[in-house]
Amino acid sequence: MNDEPTSEILDATYHALCKHGYAALTLQHIADESAMSKASIHYYYDSKNELFVALLDFLYDRYTTQIDSTARDSPREHLRSLLEVLLTDEEDTPGTEFRTAMLEVTAQAPYDDKIRDRLVEFGDYLFERIRQIIAAGIDAGEFAESVAPSRIAEAFTTLIVGANTRQVAVEYSTDRLSETITSHIETDLLIRTPVEGAQ
Template identity: 35%
Template sequence: MEATYEAVSKHGYDSLTIQDIADEFEKSRTLLYYHYDGRDDLLVDFLEYVLYDFLEDLPETKDSARAELETLVETLLPETLDEDVYRIQLAMFELRVNGPHDRDAREQYLHVDKELKELLERIFTRGLETGEFANIDPTVEADLFLSLLTGTRTRRLTVYDPDESIQELRDAIATQIERIAANAN
């Protein structure tokens, strides 16, 4: 998986070959074919590997619900990206777009969406319980924020350069956070 990560970072998704991965792999190309039928088969396992790390790295704190939500936005949507991170995120996006045609990739993304939605629901529920948020349905807000976060990551990858600031997009999400926090006042 580390070899695949390096190869994807260098070559991106479209031009990536098994040979590119083998060039980064300490063992033989034959071993790759022993375990995988081809590039796409390997990339589904890579997707699971990357998404597992992604979920493990999500912040879940005991700070206020609003602070936790803001930290989650910062984690998922840093203002700029370095080139390697951008290329990996772009490859993951391309795999997501393939989801309707690749059941295994689709299942991985359904799992990640479910985990993110559950995290968001916990944040919104805690915010209701502590009075930080009011007049919201945690399930509805979780769906809305999941869509905002996913859409914003998609926009970043499709219309922004990696080193270009997405602060205006983050400000739009901050407006939504302010909206639900203002209801509590």
């Protein structure tokens, strides 16, 4: 988003949301995170709902940029890099703050079609990136041909989204899931290289 005032508002909303949650969030909280007044924020966004829909578009750009930054020459390393970024379990990281914001917004999805539609876009983007990585790995001879890219992508997407939700809601460690998925990649996806001299 190129409009500087709205970018400042959305960035401030993002940080205020992580601190105060959706239900308690006020224009004053958002103003406190920026140099703008409540009146200025209201000038650009008529309602909290409108602001949150715009925030999701703002977060979507960050999310896709984060995912795209994991690209590697090898599909195997690309997949590992993606999982590392999305399942990082360190405190005070941008990923943790992002998960908190997304959980707050996700809770509103059952009541708002626009928010729900945008959240679907997040899942679709992650699914398609994982599917492409798996397919590329098969073509490159790194992953077994028996692997179904769409099925693996669906499972990984569901696991990642669920783990991120649990990490924010109940402080579930995503490290355990990362280890489990990595083990799955090693034992079920990769083509096993025959041991030299084995019969």
